[in-house]
Amino acid sequence: MPSIVGTLKRMMASGGKSEPPPQLVMWYLQAAAPSIREVDRCEVRNFRSGDEDGWLELLQVNGALGDWDRARVQKVLFATHEQFFVECEGKIVACTGVNDKERDGKPCWEIGWVAVDPAFQGRGIGKLIVGTAVARALELGARPIYLLTDDFRVPALCSYLRLGFAPDDSHASYTRRWLDIFALLGADYQVYKPSFITVGDT
Numbered sequence: 001m002p003s004i005v006g007t008l009k010r011m012m013a014s015g016g017k018s019e020p021p022p023q024l025v026m027w028y029l030q031a032a033a034p035s036i037r038e039v040d041r042c043e044v045r046n047f048r049s050g051d052e053d054g055w056l057e058l059l060q061v062n063g064a065l066g067d068w069d070r071a072r073v074q075k076v077l078f079a080t081h082e083q084f085f086v087e088c089e090g091k092i093v094a095c096t097g098v099n100d101k102e103r104d105g106k107p108c109w110e111i112g113w114v115a116v117d118p119a120f121q122g123r124g125i126g127k128l129i130v131g132t133a134v135a136r137a138l139e140l141g142a143r144p145i146y147l148l149t150d151d152f153r154v155p156a157l158c159s160y161l162r163l164g165f166a167p168d169d170s171h172a173s174y175t176r177r178w179l180d181i182f183a184l185l186g187a188d189y190q191v192y193k194p195s196f197i198t199v200g201d202t
């Protein structure tokens with residue numbers, strides 16, 4: 001929980017304007033890998049040279065992660081520790097990467113740039129690729145695993161909760177925001193409500 005003094009200092013540093021709230025953070029805190037369901041005629045595999053065009057096409061058709069060109073894909077590839085794709089009948093339809101990052105001064109694995117081709121969404125491919133990336137991160141070494149996401153990305157939030165990611169409560173805005181998110185989710189997601197919002201539950 002940030003201190004009042006810290007919040008005031010940040011407000012003064014920004015000339016009194018309030019900063020935009022940070023992205024949501026979710027942690028994978030379990031020792032065991034998530035259970036992963038295979039998807040018919042699709043396989044998860046690592047990056048191979050020559051994947052760049054299919055990857056760029058996927059990010060462009062996905063359309064929910066900003067503007068992409070070859071240079072941006074190359075930059076992400078350079079920064080990624082291990083890059084995964086789901087390929088279905090010869091087409092790259094999903095991507096994510098395991099990234100070597102630090103949070104609060106500690107080495108972590110970040111699961112980043114998750115996207116599924118809209119024509120293939122809702123079939124379990126998102127959970128398949130993120131679950132595989134988490135399993136790999138667990139194999140890579142004993143580090144906390146996290147991802148960054150946004151309040152409006154409901155299918156992403158659903159997938160991450162199902163896989164076992166837990167909401168982080170380190171920012172003052174998170175309680176209200178997760179309360180609003182859980183209010184939108186169906187009854188079968190309420191079991192994933194973190195204790196920092198079930199207490200009081202307003």
Ligand SMILES: CC(C)(COP(=O)(O)OP(=O)(O)OC[C@H]1O[C@@H](n2cnc3c(N)ncnc32)[C@H](O)[C@@H]1OP(=O)(O)O)[C@@H](O)C(=O)NCCC(=O)NCCS
Binds near residue numbers: 113122124153
């Ligand atoms: C997030 C994303 C990768 C999920 O891919 P996917 O293959 O559709 O995911 P899955 O099929 O494995 O799971 C989707 C879950 O969301 C739920 N869901 C809720 N609203 C949904 C919607 N409008 N469309 C699809 N799924 C939805 C599904 O029911 C499913 O949950 P379940 O396991 O309880 O049934 C995909 O929606 C996407 O590319 N979104 C845009 C990019 C993005 O937001 N990336 C995440 C950045 S943090």
